[in-house]
Amino acid sequence: MRPAYALAAGQRRMDGFDAFLFVIYLLGLYLGVALQITSKIPLTCAPSGFAGLIMLWRRRNDMRSRELAGLLLVVVLFLGSILSASDISFLDKRFTGLLQLVYSLVIGYAVFLTMTHGDRDQLATILLAFCLTIIVGCLLEEYGGLRAISDKVRGYLYNPGVVYDADLRDEILYGRIRPKLFTSEPSAVTFAYTHFSSIWLVLSRSRFKYLTFACLLGLALVVLPGPTLMLMLLLAIPYVVLLAGGARRASPTRLMGAAVASAIVLVVAVVLGQTIFAARLQQLQAGQDASFFYRFTGPMLVAFDMFRVHPWAGSGLTGEPYIADRVLTVFNNSAQFQSAWRIPKVSDVLTNYFWTHWIYLGAIWGTITVIGLSWWLRVLGATSVLYCWAVWAILGQASGSYVGPKTWAVLLIAAACSVLVAQPEKGEERPYAAPQPQPLFTRRSYPRLAGPT
Numbered sequence: 001m002r003p004a005y006a007l008a009a010g011q012r013r014m015d016g017f018d019a020f021l022f023v024i025y026l027l028g029l030y031l032g033v034a035l036q037i038t039s040k041i042p043l044t045c046a047p048s049g050f051a052g053l054i055m056l057w058r059r060r061n062d063m064r065s066r067e068l069a070g071l072l073l074v075v076v077l078f079l080g081s082i083l084s085a086s087d088i089s090f091l092d093k094r095f096t097g098l099l100q101l102v103y104s105l106v107i108g109y110a111v112f113l114t115m116t117h118g119d120r121d122q123l124a125t126i127l128l129a130f131c132l133t134i135i136v137g138c139l140l141e142e143y144g145g146l147r148a149i150s151d152k153v154r155g156y157l158y159n160p161g162v163v164y165d166a167d168l169r170d171e172i173l174y175g176r177i178r179p180k181l182f183t184s185e186p187s188a189v190t191f192a193y194t195h196f197s198s199i200w201l202v203l204s205r206s207r208f209k210y211l212t213f214a215c216l217l218g219l220a221l222v223v224l225p226g227p228t229l230m231l232m233l234l235l236a237i238p239y240v241v242l243l244a245g246g247a248r249r250a251s252p253t254r255l256m257g258a259a260v261a262s263a264i265v266l267v268v269a270v271v272l273g274q275t276i277f278a279a280r281l282q283q284l285q286a287g288q289d290a291s292f293f294y295r296f297t298g299p300m301l302v303a304f305d306m307f308r309v310h311p312w313a314g315s316g317l318t319g320e321p322y323i324a325d326r327v328l329t330v331f332n333n334s335a336q337f338q339s340a341w342r343i344p345k346v347s348d349v350l351t352n353y354f355w356t357h358w359i360y361l362g363a364i365w366g367t368i369t370v371i372g373l374s375w376w377l378r379v380l381g382a383t384s385v386l387y388c389w390a391v392w393a394i395l396g397q398a399s400g401s402y403v404g405p406k407t408w409a410v411l412l413i414a415a416a417c418s419v420l421v422a423q424p425e426k427g428e429e430r431p432y433a434a435p436q437p438q439p440l441f442t443r444r445s446y447p448r449l450a451g452p453t
Contacts, residue, residue, distance in 0.1 A: 014118035018058070019126060022118075024051040025111050026130055029406050030192040031183060033157050040096050043103070045405040052107025052405075059113040070376035071109060075102055077372045078317065081365040085316030097318030097360075100403040107405055108412035112380060115416035120423065124203040131197050131216060134189065138179035138223045150182050158184045174225050190226040191398050195410065198235035198391070202243060202417040228398040238390035243383075243421050290341045294348070296397060297336055298327075299355035305330050307363045314362030318403060320346040323359075347400075353407045354396030373411070382415040383422045 014022065028048025035043040043049050078101060082094040115123060140146040167177045170186070178186035197220075201213045213236070220229050305326060306314045315323040324346045331337045331349075343349050350356055358366045370389075377385045391414040392407075399406060 014114065014122055018055070018114055018118065019122065021051045021055050021058075022111070022114060022123070023126060023130070024048070025055070025107075025409075026126075026192075026196065029195075029409055030130075030134075030188070031157065032188055032404075032406065041099060044100065044401065048405050048409070049103065049107055052110040055114045056106065056110035059110065059117065062113050062117055066379055067109075067376075070379040071105060074105065074369070074372050074376050077365075077369045081313050081361050081369065082316045084313040084365060085319065085322075086310060086313070087322055090316060090319060090322045093318055093321060094316040097316075097403045101317065101408075104403060104405040104408040105412075108408040111409065112412045112416045115413065116381070116419045120203050120420045121205060123420070124200055124205070127196050127200040127203065131193055131200065134181065134193050135219050135223050137181045138189065141179045141181055142176070142223075146181075147177075147179075150180060153182050154180065154184065157182070178226065179224050186224065186226060187228055187398065189224055190220070190228040191395070191406075193220055193224065194228055194232050194235070194398070195395060197232060198239075199413060199417060201236060202239050203420060231394055231398060234394050235391060238387050238394075242387040242390070243418060290338070293334075293336055293341075295351050295400075296355075297334070298331055299350045299352040299359065301330050301334055302327055302350065303355040303358040306359050311363045313365045314358065314360050317360050318347075319360060320350065351400030352396055353400055353402040354393050356400060356402040357396075360402060377411075377415050380412075380415055381419050383418045387418055388414040 025048045028045040028051065031047065032044070033046050035046040037043050075098075078098055082091065082098055085094060137146065141150055170176065170178045179189060180186055181189050183189050183192075197213065197216045200216075201209060204212075206212065213232075217229065217232050220232075302323070306323070309326065310323075320327070327346050327350070328343070331343075332339070350359065357369075360366075361369055374385045374389070377388055382388055388411055392411045395410050396407075401407060
């Protein structure tokens with residue numbers, strides 16, 4: 001297995017166009033705007049798609065045949081899963097899902113290449129600027145008259161069926177209308193902010209980054225409240241345990257300190273959640289929170305049902321139509337479900353990509369694809385596959401769209417972060433750079449230096 005690669009500090013930075021493409025990629029993840037390519041196939045997160053394809057072309061000489069073979073293996077595994085699923089009459093729908101998944105993986109690989117051949121400090125600056133822009137934009141939406149413009153733009157960008165219209169519920173739970181800032185719903189704002197700020201925490205070299213991260217969380221709780229923000233604290237745990245500390249992270253003292261710090265973070269998250277979101281918790285305990293049921297409880301129950309009914313291959317990718325009746329049965333049999341809750345489409349009430357993985361693929365193929373993806377991450381040079389999956393699972397509790405770019409950006413950006421933090425700091429002695437395989441394309445390419453394994 002090829003060791004993790006990294007560039008010498010200061011040897012190469014992303015140029016202005018690379019940085020621009022990275023920002024557009026993040027903007028596409030934030031907005032989630034889709035373009036309808038055909039009547040059945042949407043180009044989800046369209047700005048990310050366009051930016052990703054350009055990044056892929058610009059990094060074509062940085063590709064390695066082994067990495068592409070790993071990507072092809074992952075695609076073959078997903079193809080095997082849909083061919084193994086029951087009722088071949090749904091194959092067309094599942095194949096459409098596979099096309100969207102391949103698109104998401106390809107542009108995710110493109111941003112991985114761009115990040116790992118860029119400068120860590122530059123990436124951290126972009127991410128911090130993006131988070132602060134979200135904060136300022138939300139303040140302007142609430143106090144600066146930006147809401148009317150935002151709502152008008154949202155009317156053009158999104159179909160009426162996906163535009164958030166629960167402002168009255170927000171006023172009851174939070175005392176005000178939560179900002180949407182050009183997105184389809186408030187949770188899209190909090191998800192992006194949570195994701196980007198957690199990446200910044202990993203990449204930043206600032207000695208005050210934990211204090212800054214706490215300030216970012218505090219600002220968000222005031223400006224754009226939502227339970228998704230509690231995931232910021234949870235995302236700090238795999239970083240502290242699995243990545244922080246560099247070569248010292250495996251020492252007993254370091255592990256003990258990381259465990260204590262993680263326990264403190266977890267306690268703080270619980271206390272903050274119970275204090276700040278008390279009204280939301282009361283609604284949840286009373287069984288009146290449809291959003292939480294559709295985002296966590298419902299998908300989990302359906303996944304367990306798939307383990308029992310379709311353990312081999314689940315429903316197949318985007319196979320909600322195939323299991324629609326079972327989903328309704330599982331929901332109605334749950335004591336936490338209320339029959340008055342609306343279910344416009346089954347896909348709209350399975351908004352948790354972690355559990356959707358097991359719903360779509362079942363226990364057997366779900367495990368096989370996780371193994372295949374893990375092997376690909378190792379081929380890419382991820383120094384901690386467990387960290388990548390921990391981040392993916394945590395953020396999966398706040399997002400659906402399993403085949404969409406946002407889901408796989410989480411995994412591949414986490415892999416890129418694990419590579420970047422393994423780079424030696426400036427002034428540190430660098431390990432011997434073992435000869436690397438020739439690039440896939442013959443045009444001159446920049447070298448990769450071997451990082452710590």
